[in-house]
Amino acid sequence: MLTFSTVIFVILAVVTLGAALAVVTMKNVFHAALMLVLAFFGVAGFYVLLEANFFAAAQVLVYIGAISILIIFAVMLTRGVTMARPNNEQSGAVATASAVLFVLIVVLVGPWKINFPGFAPLNLPARAFGAPPEFKMAVQAVSPDALQRLGRALVDQYMVAFLLAGVLLLLAMIGAVWVARERKLVEIVKERREMAAEEAAAAVPPAPAAEAVATTDAHH
């Protein structure tokens, strides 16, 4: 049956999947990052379709407003972005792994009954969620106080996880401040020299090349 929400779902699915595909196939990394933004938007659209407004707004705020900006900024600060030819050597393995994961998710979460000969019928969703054997996709209206219940659950039932996430973010912030701390130029130069010395010690240069360098040095 073709309902209005089905049409919207199909459009969103096509946009999201198309954008996600473009992320991995596009040559220009900046365009790929923008396509990632589009894919994030598609996911936000799915949340709206599921009447999870809060998650849709959080998706926009966190993924589009922060994470994708971080990615785009990193891309912009990388030299030769548009000319580079990103080439993933392991694309085959990644594609296979994604396909296997996708099939697994569909099999495990989808409303099927799987019959292996000699085994009892496997119906994971029914078991996992205690649903009746005939798994029905029932569309339930979202209760009006869903947001309040979510908030309560975060400080009640899932408080430990919530606090741990906060601690994790705090640690990340402290780490970022530490990495970006102001340092004296002398320290940086010293560190660079040490690194260069280590590299020189690690790599054994072929003798003629070293001689050539030495002669040019002497020349100057």
Added chain:
Amino acid sequence: MDNILEVLKFINNLMAFVFDEIGKFITGLLGKGPGTELVLMILAAIGLITFGAVTMMALTWFERKIVARIQDRIGPNQAGPFGLMLPLADGVKMLTKEDITPANADRWVYLIAPIMIAAFAMTSLAVIPFAPRVAGVNLDIGAFFYIAIGSGSTIAILMAGWGSNNKYSLLGAFRTVAQLVGYEVPMLLNVLPVIMLSGSMSLFDIIAKQTDAPGGFGLPFILFLPVSALVFLISGIAEVGRSPFDLMEAESEIVAGFHVEYSGMKFALFMMGEYVNAAVVSIMFSTFFLGGFAGPIFIPPYVWFLAKAFSIFFIFMWLRGTLPRVRVDQLVNLNWKFFVPLSIINIIVVMVMSKLFVTFPAQPGLFVVSPLVYMAIMLVSGLGLLGLALTLASRSARRERLAIAQEAAEHRVANQAFATAQTGK
């Protein structure tokens, strides 16, 4: 007397009444169903976009007039009475200008950026409460929706800056990231106390909490949360990139920043995005802290709405007309070293105060007080916090200045000693 009250009530509910009648008319025309709802939604969207465009036109005229007065000029006075036709003349001018796309631009990115920026600005109009029962949509997360959509325009500005393939544009885009991403944080942190006091993220509930409605305080939140109001206003100006925080366009430094390569209607879309965003920030400020459309009955709510929003926008123009642009380091320091810590401490203070004192016996709290006393306590604690923060900031700034002066003095002494040694020889 009753008749007068009735008339007043009718005038007050005029806006909701008109929209109800339009809805009924179209439902009668098309019959009930999802298709009709879709048509109504599209009509509402068109209405909101029209509101946005008209607001932009009105504000450009208003701003030119006010800024001109501040600078002791007359301002637009040629097109129509008081130059009122100027926005229309501007529109015609924009339409007839040559539409340029730089040869080396990233074509699609360059083309989509202005559309995106205007679209994001228009989207945030959807949750604005114009009058009782009148809004694009009454979301239960209205305040959060506004913040989320506001963060999207950063991407559009980045796209414009990158897609133009121009050094100045790129500089503008880089500044944008430092500014917009940064000032989102204090904005969000200062909407939080409002949500804590009102117990809801719906903009209508936030307004209702500031009225005499059951459960309401009857006082605007600016009296409860002075720190939040101040920081929200300033970071709001920074968030929409208006003077004195207009670093991303900064005509005198990087020409016009991210939109230097845009002309004609594309440029107009950028302007539209900027003005609509500024209007939305002023409307949101009046909703969060001034009680939005609520007010005494003898002035209709939509008039209150416009009056409050325009007063806040007037402050924006006032600042633009009088203050010089801040430096990049000042901008970033103000945000991360002053606003963010202050906002977090403010949240803690509000949290403690709202648990210590409550206005209704049913709520969990130590002392039950009247809303007026509650307001006084919150106001005093907020102003105290603000005074403390300003004292600390001015002390540290003073220490910094003294250190710089001392260093300069030492240099001078050393130079003089060197010079004497030279001449002595």
